[in-house]
Amino acid sequence: MRRSRLLPWYALLVYLFLHLPVLILIAFSFNDSRFTVWTRWSGRWYRELAGSGRIVSALGNSLVVAAASTAIATVIGTLAACAMRRFPSRSNRALDSVLQLSIVTPEIVTGISLLALFQWVFRFADFGLGLDTIVIAHVAFSIAFVLLVVRARLAGLDPALEEAAMDLGATEWGALFRVTLPLLRPGILAAALLAFIVSFDDYVITSLVAGVGSETLPMVIYSMARRGVSPVVNALSAILVVGLGLLILAADRLQRESS
Amino acid sequence: MSSRLRFSSAALAGPAWFWMTLFFLLPLGIVVFYSVLSKGDYGGVTLPFTFGSYGRFVDPLYLRILARTFLLAALTTVLCLVIGYPLAYFIAFHGGARKNLLLILVVLPFWTSFLVRTYAWIFLLRDTGLINTVLIRLGLIRAPLPLLYNDGAVLLGLVYGFLPLMVLPLYASMERLDRSLLEAAADLGARPAAALARVTIPLTGPGIYAGSVLVWISSLGAYLTPDLLGGGKSILIGGLVQNQFTTARDWPFGAAVSVLLMAAVGAVLVEYRRRGGYAGGTL
């Protein structure tokens, strides 16, 4: 394999393309001036963030929603992954297709379809849009991601271990809970992190099914971004990017753990 | 867990079926149902049933929107392929010990907030944004260039957003490439360029296909990027759907457009699975 002289430089260029815009954004969040002219280092925009009730409560909403939807989606998705591995039936293949479809369906379509569903529900029940409807929507699109990660992990597990457990007298459920799931733990954690990230970052679907007082962080960013560029948005973006980035790294580390 | 609940496919897959049926399939079904109803005043739907909404697609105006969206999606896919292939090649064949790090550096942007990444381009491209400010300071231009709020900006935003989606399947297929084939080609006297064209590219076909499918589908349904970078002037399919459900108040038509969009995406997916798909995945 002859080494090309140009290729590494090309790769560097592409990496710069991928990362520079956000890095510049983060850099300017420390700029004292609100204009695109660098004056000096300052943490004032971060201070402003901390003092904004709207942003703090949106952050709280995002965390609550992400935590709830992650918990539910991880459980449902893990069980489904176990089902697909143990029972490769037609109906499970169908479930797999449905979940794949949910990944590729455009968010705008998922969002308005859920809105249409909720509308019907509201005619008969005294509910309203709120954080719970957001959680429902998030679980629906997160399950597929959980499935993807857990299945990949499951594929690497030796079925002999479960058989051995059952030979020793465990029930099937027992084998699942005492042997398989513990072995899957890094994969389940990675899947949970992924579900958390996907939920935290969602804008399109969330904005359609959010109710009064359930504004999430991406909704705040969007609404501020629409009104123009502001260093506060830069600061908010920086926090979001760094936070999610750390979670990604953690998820990746978990996925590559001793398999 | 007691043995009262039988260990079965139904028990394990049940919750997933329940959730997806109720909160994914059923809503889509409602949308299909809406698409054959009539528009209510100021929004909403009413009887009678009609296929009128689908009939509107023969209007050249909407055909143009469809065409523009498909074209933009195709351009995005091609650009992602052209830009991403050499990068994937670099990681797969020249990455060495740092392959994982290099991969992570590609994946990281993709998962950390699409919204923020799109916003970053607003920050860079606007008239008083960084690019124009630097160019003016350097004396290269006198008036700011209108970099934002046009199709070019949208294309840039889409390519930027979906490039990782192309690189990963490409990398996966390159990883699985049998290196001995390439060695054989070299032994037979093929020059690197020829080896690339005749061996590598054809053998990484599945990866190219998978990446292209992913990027194309994602671009087709894109809503956020055209919304923020396009200036509300040019509508693509995603914007048309949103528009019909809000300002234009024509839910049946919005539903019909959604159905069509789903049909396009579904058709590509079916074809993809029929050809065996590719386990390269998005991770």
Next chain:
Amino acid sequence: MTRRRFLAAAAGLAACRRRPAAGEVNVYSWSDYIAPDTIAGFERETAIRVNYETFESQDEMLARLLAGGAHYDVIFPSNSLVGPMVRRGLLGELDPARLPNLAGLEPRFRNPPWDRENRYSVAYLWGVSGFVYNRTAFPGGAAAWADLWDPRLRGKITMLDDPAEVLGACLKKLGYSINSEEPAQLAAARTEAIRQKPLLRAYISAEVKPQLIAGDVWAAQLWNGDAYQAIAENPDLRYCFPAEGVAIYADSAAMPAGARNRDAAYRWIDYLLRPEVAAAIARATLFPTPNARAVELLDPALRQNPDLYPPPERLARAEWFTEISPQGQSLRDRIWTEIKAA
């Protein structure tokens, strides 16, 4: 800028709960449409928490309401929408006995044509739709809607992201009524809009202000109050009452039919009608207030501004937005899609 940041901060003290407690009111209003201390003052006095959310267009508000499930207690429909909303059962009737400060409104807003005797709505702020321009780009000044079709301004003009406003401007430019439902006239207006589109930077509403201030945008169709918020931060900006005519509108406070905190809503609306509160709002937003007692409390420089408080001869050349019939609205909605898709 400080005002805007404060408004953003004041605009949402979210509650995680869905079931509202007795001491809460959910308000849905235009952005930048309130004074920095209005909410705080109300909360201090009544101990009722105000959940304040904003929209950027009437269509957004209507779509949210029609989508259902979002339980607001006070909303701010434009006058042309009040009638249709009442007929759709979206608005609840108001009991004037619970709004003692109603008497402070100017007579023409006490019994307006769109809502006789204020049965469903109470005027909050009104305004006109003209355009704001940067005088460095218009050395001879700007005087007509036709000026926004000038090819020299390519990429530097914006129009409101609102079908009624864009069509209104085009219709006025052609000499028709802004409320026209005539297919031929609307088709002509559509042609004008499509002719202008290549020159436009974007269809954008109040969000254009930072770009006007920064000089990215040289001319923008905009409401007078918003325009003056921008003018306050960039003295090169001027407002224009186009010669072909402007549109007038009024935004009113109303209670949706499904409102849950009716008592709190009444108190909020009555609070907004207080002269000193209305005056503070008028000073902060710069939009003309329909509250006669509040006007008396304003600075002469403000209330004599002919752009913000147009004198009778200017108003005579202006035209109120009125209700559009459902068929007319359908036609306009379709035309708007065609303009956006062109």
